[in-house]
Amino acid sequence: MRVGFPESEIISRMRTLSSMRTIVEAATSRPGREDVLAPSRTRVEHTPRLDGSPQMRAIRTVIENIADTDATVLIRGESGVGKDLVARALHAASARRAGPFVKVNCAAIPGELLESELFGHEKGAFTGAHRRKPGQFEYANSGTVYLDEIAELPLALQAKLLHVLQDFRFTRVGGNGAIEVDARVIAATNRDLEQAMARGEFREDLYYRLNVVEIHVPPLRERREEIPLLVATFLARFNAQYGRHKELAPETLARLMEHPWSGNVRELENAIRRMVVLTEGEQAFAASLARPRNGQAPAAAAPTPAVTEGLREIARRAARAAERQALVEVLDRVHWNRAEASRILKVSYKTLLNKIAECGLTPPSHR
Structure with a gap:
């Protein structure tokens, strides 16, 4: 039997859990603070991809905390993990959301042209400069400028950027x-x-100027509970884009959950696109897992057990795991004061006791 991906149900479950996790992150990161969801804090609601795992919900909490400031942010993580997503979420949650979001890929522009690209040039400034051209910083006025691959910036230009960040004059x-x-x-x-x-x-001085707030986006292999939601999202998108009605077999989903994803979310997105556009896309993906990478044979793995559950049940398991982790964190934080935990989690005392029993949790003194 082949199983389709119930995207709406998964997104609904993930959003339900996200509100509890956001509260937990806020409470555990600020000992003694009562207003963990003060009205002045901006909520990030525009993308479910920040709800799919505890790590991404923690990032969402950081975004909510700093959205109403102009603090410079440094986003770090492997290629393909979703740094652009985080940058755009931060812009969308800020007071600058009505302004432009200007992305500059510092690695994609030759070094000799990068200064002109960032800060513009006057007519006749160099050969080929036949007219005045504003730079990306000017285009980003009243908005956000996103400098991707900042480490590729030449040293000479790093000095100029440092001065610009000090007074935003150039x-x-x-x-x-x-x-x-x-x-x-x-x-x-x-x-x-x-x-x-x-x-x-x-x-070093530019590093500290940029690194006012640092956000680390972990690799996909460390947040595998997001894979069902991502697969459902990409499958729905590419089915609509290419006029297909592709559904994936449970065995394919199991392979997707186990794959190491060295290319992270970008690699997963491309894999789903291939499965949608190619008639034998799933078989091609399975065959690719057996091919050597970088001249080396793939590591031997234990045989994959037959998978009979679909995405819905996997999503339920992921949701239960996230809920259990949230309960553990807040209960440990308040030393198992159940009344305090129910207040922080915004559930009734009876509901909290039921959840503790369902998850099989016991106080440290009873273990």
Whole structure:
């Protein structure tokens, strides 16, 4: 039997759990604070992909805490983990949401052109500059400029960026007049900036200027409970995009859950796209798992047991696991004061006791 992906049910379950997890993250990160969901805090509601795992909900909580500020943010994580998603969520939750969101990929622009791209140039500033051109910082005025792959910025340009971050004033290439902009800066990298600083490839003063708030996005292999939701999301998107009605077999879902995903969410997205557009896409994916990578044979793995459950049951298991973890964290935080835990989690005392029993939790003194 082949099983379709009930995306609406999964998203609904994940959103239900996210509210409890957000409260837990806020409570456990601020000892003694009572107003864990104060009205002044901006809620991030626009993307369910920030609800799929405890790690992403913790990131969502950070976004909610800093959305109403102009603090510079450094987003770190492997390639393909979703750093762009976090940057766009931060912009959408901020007071600058009506302004532009301007992304600059520092690795995709030649170094000799990057200064002009960021800060603009005047007519005649260099060969081929036939007219004045504003830079991306000017286009981002009243909004957010997102500097992706910031570690690829040349050292000379790092110095200029540092000065811009100090007072948000700069001059175009070939110009004299100072230009002022009002923009929030978000930077991202998949490189180890500490090692880059040790090698003299990245300025220490710029690092500290950018790293006011650091958000680390973990790899997909560390948040596998998100895979069913991501698969359902991508499957629905590509079915609509290509006019298909693709459904995936339980065996394919099991393989997707077990795959290491070195390319993270981007690799998963491309895998689902191939399964939708190719008639034998699932078989091709299964065959690719047996092929060597980088000249080395794949590591031997235990035989995969036959899978009879579909995405719905897997989503339920993921939801139960996330709920149990949330209960454990808040109960440990309040030293098993059940009345206090029920207040923090915003559930009745009876409901809390039922949940504790369902999850098989016991106080430390009874273990």
